[in-house]
Amino acid sequence: MKPARCRAGKAFRADLELTRRQVLQWGAAGALVALYPSLWACGGPVELKAPGRGRFLDAEETATIEAATGRLIPEDSDPGAVSARVVDYIEGLLSAFSDYDAGLAPGPRIFAGGPFAGRVGGESRLDCRACHGRPRGGTGHEGQNDFQRFLPLSRVRELAWRIRIEGSQGRPEREFNGPVKGWQQIYREGVARLREESRKMFAREFTALSPQDQDSVLRALEGSADAREFFQLLYRHTVEGMYAAPEYGGNAGLAGWRFIGFEGDRQPVGYSRFNVDTQEYEEFPDMPVSRPNPGEG
Amino acid sequence: MAAKVLSERGFRVVVLERGENYFTDLGGAGLPHSEFSNDELKFIHRRFVEPDPITEPRTFRTSEEDGPRLVVGDVNTTPATVGGASIAADPASRRLQKADFRMRTLLGDVPGADFRDWPLSYEDLAPHYDEVERIVGVQGRAGANPFEVPRGEYPMPPSLPAYGSWLAATAAERLGYHPFPTPTAVNSRPYRGRPPCNDCGFHGGYGCPIHAKGSAAVTALRDALRTGQCEVRADCFAFFVRTDTSGRRALGVEYIDPEGREQFQAAELVVLACSAIESVRLCLLSQSGKHPRGLGNSSGLLGKRIMFHFQTIAYGGPFQQRLHPHRGRSGLSHGFDDFTGKSAELALLEDRPVGGTVELGGTQHPISEALLQPWGLRHKQGMRSGVFRERLLVVTMQGEDAPQLTNAVDLDPDIKDVHGFPVARITYRSHPFEIEASRHYGPKLAQLIRAAGARSASYVTSPSTARLVPGGPAPIDIVPASRHILGGLWMGTDPATSICDPFGKFHDLDNVYCVDGGLFVTSTGMNPILTIWALAHRAAFHMGT
Numbered sequence: 001m002k003p004a005r006c007r008a009g010k011a012f013r014a015d016l017e018l019t020r021r022q023v024l025q026w027g028a029a030g031a032l033v034a035l036y037p038s039l040w041a042c043g044g045p046v047e048l049k050a051p052g053r054g055r056f057l058d059a060e061e062t063a064t065i066e067a068a069t070g071r072l073i074p075e076d077s078d079p080g081a082v083s084a085r086v087v088d089y090i091e092g093l094l095s096a097f098s099d100y101d102a103g104l105a106p107g108p109r110i111f112a113g114g115p116f117a118g119r120v121g122g123e124s125r126l127d128c129r130a131c132h133g134r135p136r137g138g139t140g141h142e143g144q145n146d147f148q149r150f151l152p153l154s155r156v157r158e159l160a161w162r163i164r165i166e167g168s169q170g171r172p173e174r175e176f177n178g179p180v181k182g183w184q185q186i187y188r189e190g191v192a193r194l195r196e197e198s199r200k201m202f203a204r205e206f207t208a209l210s211p212q213d214q215d216s217v218l219r220a221l222e223g224s225a226d227a228r229e230f231f232q233l234l235y236r237h238t239v240e241g242m243y244a245a246p247e248y249g250g251n252a253g254l255a256g257w258r259f260i261g262f263e264g265d266r267q268p269v270g271y272s273r274f275n276v277d278t279q280e281y282e283e284f285p286d287m288p289v290s291r292p293n294p295g296e297g
Numbered sequence: 298m299a300a301k302v303l304s305e306r307g308f309r310v311v312v313l314e315r316g317e318n319y320f321t322d323l324g325g326a327g328l329p330h331s332e333f334s335n336d337e338l339k340f341i342h343r344r345f346v347e348p349d350p351i352t353e354p355r356t357f358r359t360s361e362e363d364g365p366r367l368v369v370g371d372v373n374t375t376p377a378t379v380g381g382a383s384i385a386a387d388p389a390s391r392r393l394q395k396a397d398f399r400m401r402t403l404l405g406d407v408p409g410a411d412f413r414d415w416p417l418s419y420e421d422l423a424p425h426y427d428e429v430e431r432i433v434g435v436q437g438r439a440g441a442n443p444f445e446v447p448r449g450e451y452p453m454p455p456s457l458p459a460y461g462s463w464l465a466a467t468a469a470e471r472l473g474y475h476p477f478p479t480p481t482a483v484n485s486r487p488y489r490g491r492p493p494c495n496d497c498g499f500h501g502g503y504g505c506p507i508h509a510k511g512s513a514a515v516t517a518l519r520d521a522l523r524t525g526q527c528e529v530r531a532d533c534f535a536f537f538v539r540t541d542t543s544g545r546r547a548l549g550v551e552y553i554d555p556e557g558r559e560q561f562q563a564a565e566l567v568v569l570a571c572s573a574i575e576s577v578r579l580c581l582l583s584q585s586g587k588h589p590r591g592l593g594n595s596s597g598l599l600g601k602r603i604m605f606h607f608q609t610i611a612y613g614g615p616f617q618q619r620l621h622p623h624r625g626r627s628g629l630s631h632g633f634d635d636f637t638g639k640s641a642e643l644a645l646l647e648d649r650p651v652g653g654t655v656e657l658g659g660t661q662h663p664i665s666e667a668l669l670q671p672w673g674l675r676h677k678q679g680m681r682s683g684v685f686r687e688r689l690l691v692v693t694m695q696g697e698d699a700p701q702l703t704n705a706v707d708l709d710p711d712i713k714d715v716h717g718f719p720v721a722r723i724t725y726r727s728h729p730f731e732i733e734a735s736r737h738y739g740p741k742l743a744q745l746i747r748a749a750g751a752r753s754a755s756y757v758t759s760p761s762t763a764r765l766v767p768g769g770p771a772p773i774d775i776v777p778a779s780r781h782i783l784g785g786l787w788m789g790t791d792p793a794t795s796i797c798d799p800f801g802k803f804h805d806l807d808n809v810y811c812v813d814g815g816l817f818v819t820s821t822g823m824n825p826i827l828t829i830w831a832l833a834h835r836a837a838f839h840m841g842t
Binding site: 071072073074076078080110111112113114115116117146147151154155156157159160161163164176177180215218235236239240242243244245248256257259260261262263264265266267268269270271272273274276279281283287288289290291292293296297 | 485668
């Protein structure tokens with residue numbers, strides 16, 4: 001969606017000084033649609049932007065995590081986690097609620113909307129909600145990206161994700177089964193531990209080490225009882241940032257999908273087409289479903 | 298399915314769904330908008346259509362000897378969303394075989410197991426199979442499977458085979474098995490206003506963005522909504538079925554609404570369709586003076602005989618060529634029934650164990666594959682070659698799981714959900730019946746994968762059969778991965794030995810029905826979704842009569 005519209009949305013929200021709680025009381029999405037229809041227009045007015053650095057992680061933490069992801073999925077003849085901006089994905093996850101809490105987004109950065117990212121073109125015969133039943137095709141909405149619109153969460157699901165990311169923080173409503181350490185705290189402590197290990201092993205900051213020495217520090221963390229949880233979480237999130245849809249903040253330039261030959265999201269085109277005239281399925285010769293890839297038969 | 302039949306019969310129907318509604322205008326004239334998408338992170342790793350294990354956990358143990366529980370959190374988390382499990386299923390739509398209805402007669406007494414005959418026959422269900430196949434739109438080819446009960450043509454012919462599945466089917470045929478294109482509720486033609494499948498590959502585990510998958514939402518529930526008689530209330534958690542002073546009649550259902558407030562919905566008829574584990578839990582939470590052991594539990598048996606399919610998962614590779622299972626319906630188009638009880642008569646004659654249907658193929662997307670890869674440069678090499686994704690062939694046997702009175706769902710004594718209610722605890726241990734079948738057929742499945750071109754092949758089971766050491770760590774895979782959850786509310790004619798009657802009505806109540814997998818008397822070796830729909834369809838015509 002056009003940036004102008006996003007700025008208009010922000011200004012509008014700022015004018016009303018909406019608090020998140022007020023929005024919730026209205027039944028978030030419905031009220032926003034009623035007040036500002038274009039916020040829910042096709043493609044979503046919440047402009048995708050690289051999650052701002054420093055919202056949760058400070059500059060040194062960011063640099064340390066970026067370096068670590070670069071060893072987990074390194075650059076070689078193909079891009080690695082650094083080129084794919086995996087660190088932006090991780091920042092975006094740890095601060096998933098920040099735009100939402102600031103009243104700048106209808107939902108936290110947890111679930112991208114659907115149905116189509118518009119990467120493969122094609123026209124949908126599905127109806128578009130903002131077009132009120134008019135078909136999408138020919139209405140000027142082709143090729144827009146529904147994934148850029150992050151969905152509002154239900155009350156229970158929002159609580160689940162706040163517990164997961166922010167931790168239970170001693171609040172009774174988050175501790176119905178006892179305290180939970182959130183990802184923010186795991187990262188904060190884990191990065192501190194990583195830097196400490198680096199200084200202990202090599203007397204230097206992790207970011208200043210050679211790749212081989214960085215690997216040694218990471219192996220030490222992986223094998224330690226107290227930091228293994230952080231290491232495993234970091235690996236999981238590095239993988240997610242590398243291979244998830246780019247709207248979540250990583251996989252820049254589709255680097256993760258390209259180097260493994262994965263075609264990514266395919267709707268509304270898919271890999272086959274049923275020809276109503278011939279009553280036969282047709283396949284793309286270079287991306288077959290029922291046959292081996294070209295040259296591999 | 299029940300909501301459709303009841304709405305069309307003129308009942309006013311309120312559907313309370315504990316999950317979210319991701320459709321806009323589901324009952325409208327055109328195809329609905331949905332938030333379903335080709336997004337691995339959202340569906341597989343962030344559980345878009347499943348309850349979150351933080352706010353709605355379950356617990357698991359293998360027996361009382363384990364103490365209160367071994368596992369807390371993600372225990373067989375089945376989708377909860379408008380449309381239910383069918384939203385994310387690969388809806389293989391299989392009819393039971395005639396033998397499935399009389400396993401007790403065929404097998405006799407199996408020590409430690411509780412096999413029983415169903416209180417109905419294939420013939421009782423056949424007209425409902427016909428009808429639900431038309432409602433949801435099933436593709437398949439009559440006669441392609443020699444072990445299928447003879448039947449009329451499917452509503453639609455099979456769509457494109459998936460290459461890896463076809464390779465496996467070809468190998469199976471060479472080995473003397475009888476593969477066929479798996480009947481499945483996915484359009485291969487324009488059907489009832491929904492488009493044909495375009496093989497995008499985001500299938501099992503995903504909601505279909507173009508509604509080519511015949512989920513209950515875009516088929517039966519859409520029909521129900523279009524009558525104007527049906528209302529869906531999403532994000533509403535039913536926690537208590539209120540009964541009258543006699544205890545025989547339900548008055549309605551108490552639930553938590555989206556804002557967290559308690560509400561009551563009065564009803565002349567209450568239908569439970571929460572999937573077996575949660576339906577049992579709702580009955581246990583509905584304990585009252587007239588139902589001191591839980592709703593419908595005068596027998597004391599409610600929640601027992603919980604069954605999963607015992608999965609034997611054979612895998613092999615690496616293949617020289619890429620199998621590209623990310624294209625097509627999760628790379629799975631074919632299967633065979635040679636290892637089922639096909640006839641259980643035949644199994645007994647041949648002196649071989651009763652296994653289950655075999656699904657040829659499967660897939661995982663890049664994040665799932667990458668989590669299996671090492672880190673560092675080897676990660677890049679592994680991902681480039683696609684060794685766990687593109688060059689791996691997986692086949693799965695959905696093994697029949699023997700019913701046991703010691704396997705049960707009850708309420709966990711300590712662990713609560715976000716609303717403060719005790720969660721479901723599953724106590725489950727596999728029986729030698731399914732373990733021996735797996736040992737018999739597992740090597741044959743690995744042999745099949747080698748015959749299809751893999752350099753090496755092996756197999757694992759879910760749940761794991763690794764021995765639990767008392768006091769030692771639990772293998773992480775002791776919880777069954779199967780989302781086929783069956784039993785606990787099974788049908789029978791005797792109120793002392795079963796929970797529901799042959800139409801799914803609770804013996805103990807005049808106006809409460811169950812229409813989910815809880816009704817299954819035995820687990821069978823077949824994907825259950827079509828039979829669940831057929832039972833619901835049959836029950837809904839019986840309700841209020």
